[in-house]
Amino acid sequence: MRKTILTGMVLILMLFLLPSCAAGIPQEEYDRVSSDLAAAQTQIQSLQADLTKAQAQIQSLQSGKEVAGEKYAEALAYAEYLDVLMYPVWKEAGLAPRFVFEDDFEWMSELSNRASNMGDTELTSYVKELRGGNEAAMTELWYYCLDRIEKALK
Numbered sequence: 001m002r003k004t005i006l007t008g009m010v011l012i013l014m015l016f017l018l019p020s021c022a023a024g025i026p027q028e029e030y031d032r033v034s035s036d037l038a039a040a041q042t043q044i045q046s047l048q049a050d051l052t053k054a055q056a057q058i059q060s061l062q063s064g065k066e067v068a069g070e071k072y073a074e075a076l077a078y079a080e081y082l083d084v085l086m087y088p089v090w091k092e093a094g095l096a097p098r099f100v101f102e103d104d105f106e107w108m109s110e111l112s113n114r115a116s117n118m119g120d121t122e123l124t125s126y127v128k129e130l131r132g133g134n135e136a137a138m139t140e141l142w143y144y145c146l147d148r149i150e151k152a153l154k
Helices: 002-021 027-085 087-093 104-118 121-131 136-153
Strands: none
Touching: 027 087, 027 104, 027 136, 087 104, 104 121, 121 136
């Protein structure tokens, strides 16, 4: 019987305490949490703006890298062309050239093919002058290639 009375009293006590637990959140606490939420949302918006800006910068850097790669490839093409062009000079100096040709015809064909593949009409016209026996065209070709390398690397 004692247990039943004790259990009954505990249940009655719980009935009186339950409404006090369900009273809700105090207004000050609610206002503080609302303020924190607004501050967090503002910070999220700011971080999203920063992220968008950073992504734009990354895109710009990637584009710049692609342009730099293209310029490097162009400079390299002219440097290799200059190397082929220098074949007779290396040969006459007794140095081992990077490219070896059977004769002047093969060398001249390589110059023409490379100029054509590069799509450089001015380079092609210099090669025609060189083929026609204009010895000054060799010097002009050197300067032209060096100029194109310099422009590509700027």
